[in-house]
Amino acid sequence: MEQHPPGFNQLIKAAKKLEPDGKQLRVALLGDSAIQLLAKAIHASGRLSGLSVNIYEADYDQIDLQVLSHDSALYTFRPDFIIIYHSVSKLKNRFYSSPLGIKTEFHEHHSSKIENLVRSVASKCSSKIIYLNLPTVQDAIFGNYATKVETSLRFHIRAINQHLNSFASGHGQFFICDVESLAAYVGLSHSFDQQLYITSDMEFSLDFQALVASNVIDIINAVHGKINKCLILDLDNTLWGGVIGDDGIDGIEIGNFGLGKAFVDFQLWIRQLKDRGIILCICSKNTEAIAFEPFRNHPDMVLKEDDIAVFVANWNNKADNIQYIQKVLNIGFDSMVFIDDNPFERNLVRNAIPDICVPELPEDPSEYVDFLSQLNLFEVASFSTNDQNRNQQYREEAQRKSIEIQFTNQDDYLKSLEMVAVIEPFNSFNIPRVAQLTQRSNQFNFRTKRYTESDIKSMAESERFIPLIVSLSDKFGDYGIVSVVILEKNTSHLFIDTWIMSCRVLKRGLEDLVLNQVINHAEFHGAAKIYGEYLATPKNILVRDFFPEKGFKQEGELWKCETSTYQIKQHFISLKEVNI
Amino acid sequence: MKTDEILKIVNDVFIDVLDDEDLVLTPETTAQDVEDWDSLTHIQLIVAVEKRFKIKFTSQEIQGFENVGHFCEEVHRKIAD
Numbered sequence: 001m002e003q004h005p006p007g008f009n010q011l012i013k014a015a016k017k018l019e020p021d022g023k024q025l026r027v028a029l030l031g032d033s034a035i036q037l038l039a040k041a042i043h044a045s046g047r048l049s050g051l052s053v054n055i056y057e058a059d060y061d062q063i064d065l066q067v068l069s070h071d072s073a074l075y076t077f078r079p080d081f082i083i084i085y086h087s088v089s090k091l092k093n094r095f096y097s098s099p100l101g102i103k104t105e106f107h108e109h110h111s112s113k114i115e116n117l118v119r120s121v122a123s124k125c126s127s128k129i130i131y132l133n134l135p136t137v138q139d140a141i142f143g144n145y146a147t148k149v150e151t152s153l154r155f156h157i158r159a160i161n162q163h164l165n166s167f168a169s170g171h172g173q174f175f176i177c178d179v180e181s182l183a184a185y186v187g188l189s190h191s192f193d194q195q196l197y198i199t200s201d202m203e204f205s206l207d208f209q210a211l212v213a214s215n216v217i218d219i220i221n222a223v224h225g226k227i228n229k230c231l232i233l234d235l236d237n238t239l240w241g242g243v244i245g246d247d248g249i250d251g252i253e254i255g256n257f258g259l260g261k262a263f264v265d266f267q268l269w270i271r272q273l274k275d276r277g278i279i280l281c282i283c284s285k286n287t288e289a290i291a292f293e294p295f296r297n298h299p300d301m302v303l304k305e306d307d308i309a310v311f312v313a314n315w316n317n318k319a320d321n322i323q324y325i326q327k328v329l330n331i332g333f334d335s336m337v338f339i340d341d342n343p344f345e346r347n348l349v350r351n352a353i354p355d356i357c358v359p360e361l362p363e364d365p366s367e368y369v370d371f372l373s374q375l376n377l378f379e380v381a382s383f384s385t386n387d388q389n390r391n392q393q394y395r396e397e398a399q400r401k402s403i404e405i406q407f408t409n410q411d412d413y414l415k416s417l418e419m420v421a422v423i424e425p426f427n428s429f430n431i432p433r434v435a436q437l438t439q440r441s442n443q444f445n446f447r448t449k450r451y452t453e454s455d456i457k458s459m460a461e462s463e464r465f466i467p468l469i470v471s472l473s474d475k476f477g478d479y480g481i482v483s484v485v486i487l488e489k490n491t492s493h494l495f496i497d498t499w500i501m502s503c504r505v506l507k508r509g510l511e512d513l514v515l516n517q518v519i520n521h522a523e524f525h526g527a528a529k530i531y532g533e534y535l536a537t538p539k540n541i542l543v544r545d546f547f548p549e550k551g552f553k554q555e556g557e558l559w560k561c562e563t564s565t566y567q568i569k570q571h572f573i574s575l576k577e578v579n580i
Numbered sequence: 581m582k583t584d585e586i587l588k589i590v591n592d593v594f595i596d597v598l599d600d601e602d603l604v605l606t607p608e609t610t611a612q613d614v615e616d617w618d619s620l621t622h623i624q625l626i627v628a629v630e631k632r633f634k635i636k637f638t639s640q641e642i643q644g645f646e647n648v649g650h651f652c653e654e655v656h657r658k659i660a661d
Contacts, residue, residue, distance in 0.1 A: 009596070009597055009628050012597075013599060195639045199639050199643055
């Protein structure tokens with residue numbers, strides 16, 4: 001099986017073959033040791049994932065100088081991301097040289113130094129910061145007893161990482177590239193290259209630098225909303241051993257014996273993904289009733305029917321079935337992962353749907369989880385409790401689809417849904433979800449402005465913005481927050497900085513209710529005009545004609561609506577509470 | 581393995597890493613003679629040769645190579661061990 005990510009030299013070579021035509025991105029890399037090869041790897045890794053990364057390499061060991069001074073080259077560069085890398089070898093030498101009396105405070109000093117760097121960046125610009133945390137070192141000064149000794153290096157490295165985790169969880173602009181885990185995965189002897197450190201002042205081996213770079217790019221992609229949202233699974237020999245149609249429910253391998261254990265572990269891993277918000281679907285060549293049987297009746301199955309949002313078992317071509325799944329879920333192919341043990345099916349899907357991610361799969365099911373884990377397919381940049389219900393929401397959607405066909409009149413159908421909307425301003429509960437929506441929504445999104453939690457927090461504190469955070473529920477269930485509008489106040493008009501809506505609630509009339517509310521806000525704030533802007537991306541063609549369709553008039557690059565001539569739109573959603 | 585066989589393999593590794601199909605190394609070649617052979621690609625070249633022959637150079641060796649011929653002799657000595 002191919003190494004992932006590729007080794008350093010393979011990475012550079014593979015990237016050279018690609019055209020540099022991806023999304024432009026500015027990344028500043030700051031280190032206290034030699035960073036040229038890491039920069040090279042980040043650039044190459046970016047290109048492999050379709051990014052055109054423009055890298056600013058700060059001069060050697062200038063982290064503090066660049067970050068703290070207002071007019072440094074770092075800020076002139078206007079980076080989208082700032083990567084900060086303190087080498088653990090340097091840290092070690094500093095620790096060893098610290099007088100015994102202050103050694104115990106070492107981790108606090110280092111942690112607060114990083115916090116200060118982050119705060120300093122945050123006070124000057126909205127660049128996201130990615131910090132490479134510290135791999136544990138084996139210096140054997142105390143042996144295993146180091147865990148108990150406050151003057152051991154390992155004790156301090158762990159304390160620093162722990163501290164950074166808590167700090168990062170409360171800071172939306174700050175992300176950690178978990179080098180500690182990466183080093184644990186490949187082993188310290190593979191992550192460090194002592195010769196390279198001595199001869200070139202680079203402590204990480206070339207291949208490890210490639211791995212770190214690939215993870216940095218994963219984080220960057222996730223922040224930009226390029227994430228996988230859906231996992232589509234084959235059944236026979238993927239979720240269980242054997243073929244249900246031939247072996248029968250008593251014959252398939254799943255459970256606590258033999259190979260069955262590997263499939264139990266795999267299903268547990270998948271359920272964990274579902275619990276954190278990944279949508280699960282089945283795509284299997286089987287007779288439907290037979291395919292359902294293990295989910296309904298096998299005592300050792302971890303995954304149940306309820307866990308699956310869309311279940312497709314038939315004898316059609318898998319690419320067609322995945323296209324059907326895509327239509328039901330209404331998310332991009334580039335946010336889907338398809339897992340199948342059969343190389344023929346994998347290739348067929350890969351060829352028919354180039355955007356979908358189809359990883360290889362080891363022959364041995366006991367390797368499934370480890371292999372798929374190391375691909376890091378499910379990087380995210382935010383997490384909210386709403387994620388945990390996502391599968392349920394898509395199941396409800398499937399039920400709605402089934403009653404929709406009973407109504408010939410669309411209005412009757414909408415009335416029958418008994419929809420209720422709630423509109424709130426920003427609050428501490430909704431900020432994570434709002435940030436996430438700005439990062440993830442691509443289709444109903446006029447300007448595709450991505451915001452982190454900290455961006456949203458500062459908007460919430462500013463008087464300049466009017467937020468409308470919209471939740472929707474109906475008789476089948478609760479969608480949670482599905483639309484976000486952020487209006488920017490200007491002297492005589494409001495500007496629609498952001499308007500996004502989850503595609504799950506398209507064609508429900510919610511956009512009309514929201515537009516009515518936007519007009520109400522404009523009148524409340526004495527603004528006679530509202531301006532909207534459409535910035536085209538490859539994905540938001542859905543809303544290209546939205547403004548003219550709703551009666552906005554073109555004015556230069558913008559779309560204008562005057563409140564005095566606005567026609568109130570009809571819809572079938574009751575508005576429960578509005579806190580202006 | 582003879583030194584000229586080693587030179588051929590080393591040449592292939594250089595072609596691969598430096599992405600230059602026309603590169604011809606001789607025992608006398610030095611970094612000055614090859615475009616793109618700088619201190620950074622030098623590191624990539626060393627690691628690639630180490631991987632190819634499953635050997636490991638010492639820090640002193642890495643810093644002391646005079647030319648490709650000398651480099652190949654070191655490889656020869658190491659795989660003979």
